[in-house]
Amino acid sequence: MSDHHRSTVWSRLFGRIQIRWRGTNSRGRLSPWLWLLPAFAFVSVFLIYPVIDTLRISFMNANSTAYVGINNYKYVFTNPSMQDALLNTVLWLSLFTLLAVGLGMLFAVLSGRVRYEAVSKAIIFIPMAISFVAAAVIWRFMYAYKPEGFNQIGLFNEIATKVGLQPTAWLVQQKIPYTDALLPTPFHTNNFAIIAVGVWMWTGFAMVVLSAGLKGISTEVIEAARVDGASEWQIFRRIILPMLAPTIAVIATALIIQGLKTFDIVWVITSGNFGTDVVATFMYKEMFNYQDFGKAGALAVILLAAIIPIMLISIRRFRTQEETR
């Protein structure tokens, strides 16, 4: 049952797919390889070889002329600003994933109960269409800051000043607004402000997939529970949530991958300044600002290492899906 459910979730995510292995047609032994050749040429040059080469480069010096052992990795894990970037990335993948899944679930459940479901879902999904760059401009403007006494042009500071608070430079500010309290990295205000942009963009994705999952749950089960006197919360907690668990796992996988590679949003909003660097922005700086390909390579390898468990889970899920067909 759970395997079956998992496979339907997977296939829902990947469109209406039915897989049947059949290979009656094997005209000539060469033919399949000819059809595969262009794809494998591309994949070998642009994915397989670079992964291996990046591994090698990560153990070499800045311009890859000599091996330096694990020095680059030592540096990455001990240098304070690198550590901040690593912590920021961990915050990204946890908070971003949690909020997008949580809000997506909330909106999916609620929108299923109103007549304007299609419109409300479309509005929340729209940000998925635009680029991170455009989203970054949109939100830089929302967070715009003018000193006290000037007209505010950013909506957040307008609201803040209207209710009698001081305007805040949201993208620079690392303390809790209106206090002197500095939380440890990565919990700076500006990090939360940037992660909110990611959540604004990706909640629609979680909502749409969860909403499709909700529609797949039989109404009879829920009605029966209701007749037995279960509260709405109990129905959600005991029936809907367990049945959607595989869907949530798939969504979380996708969001963790996105959170891990976050680059564009941070790059356009702050360029990683004011303590907002993540692994990908730091890697870019190592490559182009400091010309140190060894350290940049080490950062890339760390991203890859973090992806490998997800890769293995995906393969296992895929294999179960194949076997149940």
Added chain:
Amino acid sequence: MSMVQESSGTTHIFLRFLTSLRRLISRLPLHIILIGAALLWMTPTFGLLVSSFRPATAVGSTGWWTAFQTPFQFTLDNYSSVLSQNGMARSFLNSLIITIPATIIPILVAGFAAFAFAWMKFPGRNALFIFVVALLVVPIQVTLIPVLRLFTDVKLVGTFPGIWLAHTAYGLPLAIFLLRNFFGALPRELLESAYLDGASNMRVFFRLILPLSVPALASLAIFQFLWVWNDLLVALVYLQSPSKAPMTLTINNLVSSFGTQWQLLTAAAFISMILPLIIFFALQRYFVEGITAGAVKG
């Protein structure tokens, strides 16, 4: 008698009114949350759109929400100046030049491979396909340094063909995965009868498989198109010449040099959003399918 009937009728209406009022009140939090969320999700984009039509002095000195008071001041100047002076017209064209081949080539190449994976028998087919699934989630960052060096050696840095090749490769694993699954689900009898009629693999692929797979191809094409259209990182690393910059790169440069000239930034950002928004509204079903399918791409 008639009095009694009348009063029971009024009571009935009154009771019905009460139940619907109670229902409305109990459902009020639901509506507040949903409508509130929809407003919150729309407002930032709406503010951008409004600001892009306001004169520079107004955008910099008053909030966009004051634009709807008299005197109304709206203008198209921002658009004409970003398009001409800041090179957004050229960038729009560059985005098209980059995106169209970078959408068509990977789908074609993936189609060939997917055909083999779905309908031909060869040793190691399963293992190779699983390898493709694994490549799906590899982060682009891992490939940047070696590919940049390779491009430097063969003089592909800052060229359109270079970025077409890179986007083709990055798009392949997902495209192969999706197309193989779709091709594999096509009715076997159809292909068999085509082969019996003496059709070649080429003919079966172009005349039968591709036409039958239009829905999958549409979703995939929309995903790949938007992925490339919205990409910043690949363009930033491989396409270092400003004359070939797509819109994302130009906007990024505008942000770093004119970070507070909001009338320019908002107009530029909106220009880059027009095409994705049109695709969203015109092809919503394929759009949602494509985007959700591609969400795991590394």
